[in-house]
Amino acid sequence: MPRPDQIDIRGSLMVDKELAGLTWLRVGGPADWLFMPADEDDLVHFLSELDVNIPVFPMGVGSNLIVRDGGIRGVVIRLGRGFNGVEIDGQTVTSGVAALDAQVAKKAAAEGVDLTFLRTIPGAIGGAVCMNAGCYGSYIADVFQSAIAVTRAGERVTLTAEDLQFQYRQSALPDGWVLTQAVLKGPAGDPDALAAHMDAQLAKRDETQPTKDRTAGSTFRNPAGFSSTGRADDNHELKAWKVIDDAGMRGATKGGAQMNQMHSNFLTNTGDASAADLEGLGEEVRKKVYEHSGIKLEWEIKRVGDPAAE
Secondary structure: OHHHHHHHOOOEEEEEEOOOOHOOHHHOOEEEEEEEEOOOOHHHHHHHHHHOOOOEEEOOOOOOOEEOOOOOEEEEOOOHHHHOOOEOOOEEEEEEEOOOOHHHHHHHOOOOOOHHHHHHHOEEEHHHHHHHOEOOOOHHHHHHHEEEEEEEOEEEEEOHHHHOEEEOOOOOOOOOOOHHHHHHOEEEEEEHHHHHHHHHHHHHHHHHOOOOOOOOOOEEEEOOOOOOHHHHOOOOOHHHHHHHHHHOOOOEOOOEEEEOOOOOOEEEEOOOHHHHHHHHHHHHHHHHHHHHHOOOEEEEEEOOOOOOOO
């Protein structure tokens, strides 16, 4: 079976590509290979030819990701310009997975479709589907119709909500499968009212979150049973930032990493943090919170790759 550099492609393939510049936290080592397919056919061909023993990691815009300092073994697949189209038909929105959540929300609103909860969520639609992203009580699962993915073996498949088994901040997308398109259906709304609603959401976010700092969004999920998990006993009162504050970890630092002073559930690269600083501080926070309250915080940021060699 061929290696990546032995496959005839139309997109681009880079060897030992540093990934730090492709993540919002600006940390991480190199990928053995970084493949950016020209289109879905190019992706299908590449995966169908690739040695089955070479791992594949699909990467979006890196908004919710720590790549460890040793980098990623195998192929990182990053979808770009050929995968960011958005089409709207009635209340149905068909989006390429590289389209930014905010852009999908704005385009949908202009056509009278309410996907406004996506407006303040960082990242792209592929990541939003993978992690059932949501805010303000709305989640991808609420509007999801179907998705197209390419399997590790290079086969196109159509996925339903049942296939993805959405839960709070997660789905059951198999490892190595690459989403290419998602179909969402939102309620109807007045375009002007939807635009005003998104403006209000943005203003609220900017007042309460460190949007100008180098973060990856929320670091930890809200504690189990205190978030929109869909369970009958859901309770929205207890937030991750509250238990972090109670454990005295707001503003805590490790190397160049800090739990943000403005919002303590935002892990921040203050300028020269390593991935080890960031992940290490996160683990210290989890330990302190558990010691203080008995609550086990779960990571919302995805951490991938190998640690740096000693």
